[in-house]
Each structure stands twice: as structure tokens, then as C-alpha cells.
Amino acid sequence: MDWKYLQSEPFQLRYVLAAYLVRYCMDVIEIGGCEIPIHVFMDLRNHGSITVVDPRMKTGFTIDNKRQIASVVHINKPIQECHFPYSEFGLVILGMHIQGDLEPVFDLVKRSKVTVIDFSLDFKPSVDQFNQMLQATQRPIRMQFKLDLTGNDFGDLTDSWPARPIRQMYVL
Template sequence: MAGPYASTPVKTSNLAAPSSGIVLPHLASPPAAMRQVLAAHAVRHCAHIVEIGGAGLPITGFLTHRPESVTVIDPKIPEFSGMSLNGTPCRLRHHAAKLQEIEIAPAGPYALIMLGLSLKPFGAHGATPPELLALAADADVLVIDYALSLERAQGQIGALTAARMAPPIIDLGLTINDDAMRAAGFDRRRFLVFGPT
């Protein structure tokens, strides 16, 4: 299920959300959106979901189960809140903000999703503040995707994976054969899942 934020030709929607977020051109194709499909599958048993980033294409529209809450933080999406998803009650919050501007306090056991890892410092806060590392450590399920050629991601992945007590249960190398993704140099990727699926 691709949701309201997907670019054409994906048109399925189960939300009454406002206009689409700003999807980066190299992430706008259906092959690139497979990262969200994989992430949605990995968190399908999680009642509370927090996504940081997503490049304007939040996980919300890809979820097929019935979570109790979904919080997305990404400066490239419009603000949105709602009280249902997939026909059942769900507290939805999309925050058009940087990670460092939002206090994140998930209710109960949660999944943390970070697709397209490429965090930047903001003000006096570093790109991977202690609060983020604590969220990564405490998540029942942690999903991270990043481009192998992106130096910023290479500098952040070590701290995030070190926050986990056990190795990933899925460590998948991906090549997304899409012209825009290849031209951006981000077609070769790593997809990690920590915790139960």
C-alpha cells in the first residue's frame, strides 16, 4: 500500500491527508519505494511506530496492519494529524520538523524506522544526539536504510548499530536499478533490521 505521499504511478490511499510531501527525485520511483514496503513488513507486529526521515515519503501509507500510533518526523512532509489508519483508531502525527526540534516519547514498545539515513546537525545539537541513540537502543524493532556512497550515513551508522545489544536479524545489500537513483549515486544500499520481525 503506497499511501497519499507516493508519486505517480502509485495511487492507493487510505488516509484523508493533505498534499504530498517533497519527495526527492531519486526516491520518487516505485523501485525506490520498495524500501518502505520492506520496512512496513518488518514493523507489522508493532503497536507504536516512530519514523525519522523518509525523504518526504512517510511509512504511514505503506503500513498494512493496525498500529495504535504512528509518529513521523521529517522536514519534507506537511504537518498532519489524524485519529485513524486502515479503518481503525490510530494516533497519527506527521511533524514537519528536524529531529532535534521534537521531543519523542513513544507509548509502550515501539519500532524506530530511519530510511535514507542522512542526519544533519541542527543548532547546538549533533546529528546523532544521545536521545536518538537511546531511542535506537530501546526500540523493539529498528529499521535503517542508507546509501553506501553517502559519507554522512557512513559516519552515523556505527553509533546507531553500537546502540544495539544484538546484531541485525536482517542485513541486506540492495541495488535499486533506477536511472535517477543511479545518477544520484545512491542505488547501492544497505537495509538493516534489528529485533523481532
């Protein structure tokens, strides 16, 4: 099964919002993003590096920094197998449903300058993970908003998971 609805314009607006919210971060890490990586929506001239980590990510994608734009790297590993030495970075998790140990993710949230998280309020595993994250990291919610994408055209969803159009976005 695919997540075809993520290709639709209404769902892509989440990326536009997230890209705006991390615009002042020199380095950006996205957990997930195999369907549509966040760098597609970013001005690459404003960042040093953008790293997208997803075990389902296609390997070998890199944009060099030769033209004074951000280096972009896709890593097809679980986030638990990655190490990031950045001190001030933006963290983006759109469609929060992390597999495996959450402690490495909590560590990234604690160290990040800005964390942007989006998930469906109808998907209990995401709600539970977010609540665990808040408790473990003690990061305050700086901003939150609800996105109701109901009634929009999500395209052909044959062989796709159903769209979850009621979204909550948080900025920590």
C-alpha cells in the same frame, strides 16, 4: 534540490520492506519521510499510532483514530525536539542522514522493539552515523540485506540529487 528518485517504484520498495518489518509494532516512529511517509505503505488497522518526524515535513497532517485505524501524525521538527513515551515501538530510518545531536536517536534505537535502517553504502556520512549508532547502542544486527536498484527507471531527475541505487538495509 529534491530527492525525486524516492518517488520511483524501485526506491518505494524500501518502504514496503520496512512496513513489513514493523508490522507487529503497535506504535511506529519514522525519522525522515517528508518525501514519502511510511504510513502510505502500512495497514493502518494493525497499529495504534504512526508518527513521522522530519523538519521538512508539511504540518497539520493527521489521521484520526475514529475508524479504528492508527492515528497518523506528521511533525515538522528535528527529532532532537521530540519526546516519545512509547515502551515498545518500531523505529524506521530510510535514507539515514541525521542532522544534529545523535544521542536522542541512539536513545530511540535502544528503546525500540525493532529498528529498520536503510542507507547508501556510497554515502560516507550515513555509513559513519550507522557505525556510531551500533557502537553507542550495542544493538545486535538481527538481519541485513543489500538492495541493488541499479538499471531501473527513476523518472525525471531534473533538479534532483542523483539516485544512490546501492542500498543496505539493517534490522536491529
